[in-house]
Amino acid sequence: MSQDRVFATYHIETPYDLEYAAKVMAGEQSTGTFIAVPGETEELKDKFSAKVVSIEELEVVSTPTLPGSKPPKGSNGSISYHRGKVVLSFPLHNFGPSIPNLLATVAGNLYELREFSGLRLMDLELPHAFMEKYPGPKFGIEGTRKLANVYNRPFIGTIVKPSIGLTPDELRVVVRDLALAGIDFIKDDELNANPPYAPLKNRVKAVMEEIERAADKTGKKVMYAFNITDDIDQLERNHETVVKAGGTCVMVGINSVGLAGVAHLRKYSEVPIHGHRNQWGAMTRCPQLGMEFTAYQKMCRLAGVDHLHCNALDSKFYESNESVVKSVKDCITPMFGGYTVMPVLSSGQWAGTAPDSYSSMETIDVMHLAGGGIIGHPGGSEAGVKSMIQGWEAAVSGVSLQEYAETHFELAQAIEKFGK
Secondary structure (H helix, E strand, O other): OOOOEEEEEEEEEEOOOHHHHHHHHHHHOOOOOOOOOOOOOHHHHHHHOOEEEEEEEEEEEOOOOOOOOOOOOOOOOOOOEEEEEEEEEEEHHHOOOOHHHHHHHHOOHHHHOOOOOEEEEEEEEOOHHHHHHOOOOOOHHHHHHHHHOOOOOOEEEEEOOOOOOOOHHHHHHHHHHHHHOOOOEEEOOOOOOOOOOOOHHHHHHHHHHHHHHHHHHHOOOOEEEEEOOOOHHHHHHHHHHHHHOOOOEEEEEHHHHHHHHHHHHHHHOOOOEEEEOOOHHHHHOOOOEEEOHHHHHHHHHHHOOOEEEOOOOOOOOOOOHHHHHHHHHHHHOOEOOOEOOEEEEOOOOOHHHHHHHHHHHOOOOOEEEOOHHHHOOOOOHHHHHHHHHHHHHHHHHOOOHHHHHOOOHHHHHHHHHHOO
């Protein structure tokens, strides 16, 4: 890969010839205009224009995916919509190693062009100049494991429920139960950050007091991801509130604060950044529009998140299991020959989802979060945590859940309740 160009792969749908459509893309996102202008010299175009690297023809469909496209002039009768894979390259000197300006280039006005009835950014290849500007996760998988002292298995965690409405004193009770149960990780819901009824500073105080008390009894300090999502100028103050209280993780809504906001937080963060991707569905749910997770997670890693949500198998969300598995594998594939990011699995999870997760994802480097699968366990939260660990032990050892449950009571209880 050239070290002075960015390569972007797209899936497109267009009523035009694919070669023409690709040239429109390249022109729109670099030197082109809808009509020739005096300053657009051949020398300028040669230095600054995007180039079409390759075009792969895929299927042809009879109806457009998205509204608003226009057919070629002179089209009569039925119109065919051509789908294809297009790779463009952009000179790095057009925008430099800047995530915001990279986004403007590879995912800017392209989506609005009437030549297209579908357009999706699939992948990015970035020059090392980005690595030099953005060092990536400060902790990542290994740093998170070291900080929480959790090795040789997935992190077992949960999300505070009810998502909103708990006072700091009510939250204490929830955290106390989970911390004494031996859980590895707890996180705020993305809906709960710094609300007037339970300000962040009050919640941090209550949570950390309970975590420290539990640690004194059990010898294990739970990692709690406090949601510090806020305006950019408030992020540092929120982070400081968590760190001063002894907290070991902060959570941020990536799409709420933007990738530049995440990169800003990473500069001074003293603890892992738990990246939540809420609003992601709006960017990706239509298969002919938006962005593939492969491209998205690379930019999230550059910005500096240490953990990144990926949904989970058989969850309540629309995403297919195949897509979830690919997302996890994308996260643990080293970037720039080095850093990875810890995938986070959540939604509809319990001990019984461990075997399929392990066999398909082929890794234990995940955070496996379960709500009802832990808190709703008939033996209580401690039994719920044990059942999750036992589910993964069975998965890694290649023993069926039913066989492993014969000697592991908590797993047997989970199967009886959740496995029907």
